[in-house]
Amino acid sequence: MAKENLSDLQAFVAVAKERSFTRAAAQLGLSRSALSHAMSALEARLGVRLLTRTTRSVSTTEAGARLLDTLSPRLNEIEQELASLSSLRDKPAGTVRITAHDHAISTVLWPRLLPLLRQYPDIQIEFGVDYAFTDIAAHRFDAGVRVGDRVAKDMVAVRLAPGLRMACAGSPEYMADRSVPTTPHDLTNHRCINLRLPTHGGLYAWDFEKDGQSLNVRVAGQTVFNNTFLMLQAALDGMGLAYVPYDLMQPHIEAGRLIPVLEDWWPEFPGYHLYYANRRQMPPALALVIEALRDRED
Numbered sequence: 001m002a003k004e005n006l007s008d009l010q011a012f013v014a015v016a017k018e019r020s021f022t023r024a025a026a027q028l029g030l031s032r033s034a035l036s037h038a039m040s041a042l043e044a045r046l047g048v049r050l051l052t053r054t055t056r057s058v059s060t061t062e063a064g065a066r067l068l069d070t071l072s073p074r075l076n077e078i079e080q081e082l083a084s085l086s087s088l089r090d091k092p093a094g095t096v097r098i099t100a101h102d103h104a105i106s107t108v109l110w111p112r113l114l115p116l117l118r119q120y121p122d123i124q125i126e127f128g129v130d131y132a133f134t135d136i137a138a139h140r141f142d143a144g145v146r147v148g149d150r151v152a153k154d155m156v157a158v159r160l161a162p163g164l165r166m167a168c169a170g171s172p173e174y175m176a177d178r179s180v181p182t183t184p185h186d187l188t189n190h191r192c193i194n195l196r197l198p199t200h201g202g203l204y205a206w207d208f209e210k211d212g213q214s215l216n217v218r219v220a221g222q223t224v225f226n227n228t229f230l231m232l233q234a235a236l237d238g239m240g241l242a243y244v245p246y247d248l249m250q251p252h253i254e255a256g257r258l259i260p261v262l263e264d265w266w267p268e269f270p271g272y273h274l275y276y277a278n279r280r281q282m283p284p285a286l287a288l289v290i291e292a293l294r295d296r297e298d
Contacts, residue, residue, distance in 0.1 A: 018105075095285070
């Protein structure tokens with residue numbers, strides 16, 4: 001049998017992991033039709049069907065699942081080794097892909113990585129905004145950011161920032177003819193701005209804590225977002241109460257554009273942590289990114 005084209009094998013892995021020709025094509029920078037043709041040609045050369053196609057989804061056959069299990073770790077090893085070769089260059093280079101919460105990118109990652117990008121023009125950083133705890137290996141990210149340091153045993157967590165305090169507030173316009181909530185349960189009588197979670201598609205239940213008592217409340221309202229900054233804007237526009245990180249609300253509270261509620265119930269969570277795979281050889285670009293992001297008070 002002729003030697004297989006590495007690009008076609010990489011394309012197969014992308015399709016098998018994404019379970020979608022459309023998403024895999026976007027990831028690979030190909031058209032959907034070109035990718036589908038390449039997979040059909042690969043199956044013809046191997047003489048076995050690798051993918052089961054329906055109008056709505058793509059899944060692997062038994063042979064496809066076996067090939068995926070074999071190829072995926074080996075292709076990752078090849079990519080890591082190629083990335084490590086950049087250490088032989090005069091200047092660090094390469095792409096570092098990071099998945100993170102939009103608030104983490106705006107307040108922590110971007111301010112710290114901007115100087116690095118200016119210092120090393122051959123380093124590229126790609127951000128993926130996601131509220132879920134992403135499997136970085138499966139989605140081909142180099143690192144991810146989450147609240148807290150609890151990660152899988154094959155991952156390393158590095159603290160980026162101190163504790164994260166959440167806050168609840170609404171505009172003077174919204175609060176003008178409404179009673180001020182005195183307990184989190186009172187929020188059920190208010191119009192609230194919801195956050196849609198990506199993992200299961202449900203709405204986020206607001207967490208509160210006071211005197212050692214923790215509780216969460218499911219709220220309702222006219223608007224649902226999957227973006228922190230849009231939730232804040234909706235609150236400023238008088239659409240209800242929002243629950244977002246305090247550092248975003250603070251300047252608006254101080255300026256009188258937002259009125260805080262339930263302040264004695266505002267919880268504090270462990271700060272943002274960067275997590276990445278525990279590798280024997282780390283690409284120099286990723287090592288520089290980690291060092292630039294590390295909390296200096298850690």
